[in-house]
Amino acid sequence: MKKDPKEQDKVIPFPQLELRLLNKGRNCLEEGNVSEAIEYLEEAKRIDDENADILYTLTIAYVQQGNFTKAKQILEEMMRFGIGEYFDVVELYVTVLFQLHEYKKINTLLTMLLDEEQIPSHKVEQYTELLQLSEKLAKEMKIKQQRNPKDLFKGDFQRVIQNIMELDLEDIHTYLQEIERFLQNELEDPFIKTIIINALKEKGFEHEIQVNKFGKPINLNPAQYFSVQAVPFSLEVKQYIKEALSDDNPSLLENAITLCENFFFAIYPLEKEFQNPLQWALAIISITASYFSQNLEEIEFIKEYSDQLSTDQIEEAKAFVQMVEAQFIK
Known part of the structure; x- marks a missing residue:
């Protein structure tokens, strides 16, 4: 995350500008203006990308926005470079991984922390229970992967949305043909299509897809486009x-x-x-x-x-x- 010294020399920010931007971002979050908060916090991050308060607040903002993939990326940077209180970062990281249904990654992380006795004694029971839960959910996810792909879009609106939100990246590739067929079918629900595309982005789906809505076809790579x-x-x-x-x-x-x-x-x-x-x-x-x-x-x-x-x-x-x-x- 360190900036090139030559790049840093090109910009002379106002004194403590990053802290002012951080405070503006926090105020926007308190007022419910998440997108505006992210703009301030991203600018603060550009000035100081090793400030734990900025990175942690920006992560919270992305979580509130529902952009868990972006939140995950920031938390992984913080863990890689040792920024912030380690277990605060780990706990938020595990929460984000649960939202992304990345149970295998949760299992690997928690198993490593428990085996190497890196968890404070007062948190061992909590982390052990989280590990057991993630193992259970991983097994359930594996069973779901064995269902007929056509079942993904069976049921009422809420059932279909729940099916979509439960997908992880591996599931998406398993069901990709059925997902693409749904997105390209002009008669299918445009609101569900929005949720699918946003889910593809959140899960880090990196391939180009075609979407047909309201008589207009469009191609895009969800991972390279903005969340809704x-x-x-x-x-x-x-x-x-x-x-x-x-x-x-x-x-x-x-x-x-x-x-x-x-x-x-x-x-x-x-x-x-x-x-x-x-x-x-x-x-x-x-x-x-x-x-x-x-x-x-x-x-x-x-x-x-x-x-x-x-x-x-x-x-x-x-x-x-x-x-x-x-x-x-x-």
Whole structure:
């Protein structure tokens, strides 16, 4: 994790800037603004990538975001370079591994710690129980791997989601043909497809897949794309909406943000090929305003920015948002 001295010489940060960024990140976490917290904490990490407080807080932020793969990477760096209180890091690492269903890795780690007597006496019983639990779950996972791949998508919405969340990377390769068939089938649930793609990313799936949603096919490598909560394009659209409505119309803002979040969750990752966040922000604001008989001309932001886009561009985006929105109420 050490930086090249030549690189360090190129940047002269403000005194204790990393600590200011850390505090901003913590404040954002307390307020529930996880994505914004991550931005501050990643910047702090770039300045000082050996600060245990920064790395630990950033890990917590990724855990709250549901990006367990990224959290795992940071914790592995901390363990490799001896950063932070070792058992604080280990305990969080084991928690993250449980979320990723990486029971074999948990077994290896806990067995090593117990055999080498590296665990404080007051924690031995706790770690022994964790080892027994991980061994049990690993056996159950092995049994599940023997089921018919087609069973992965059998059952109601919640059952399918649970099946997906239980997969580890080995399972994904076992069921890959069935997963790809589901993602490419235009008739399958777009929300489940979002959860699948996000799960593939979290598990570190490194191969290109094709996804068909709302008549639009797209290819991507999940491991190299953003998690659904952290896509810069959709975050920029949301920021435009906040800028437009936060001062004058908080009730309209709340509904517009809800529509924005539902829309981008449903279409993920189609936004990868979108070009203009302002176009989609104006479309979402316009649709939401119509539900409340709100006159768009009364919104200063609309008057300021609407001339940057043609009516056809906004109407095109509105039509697509409304078509996707119809899926929410099925």
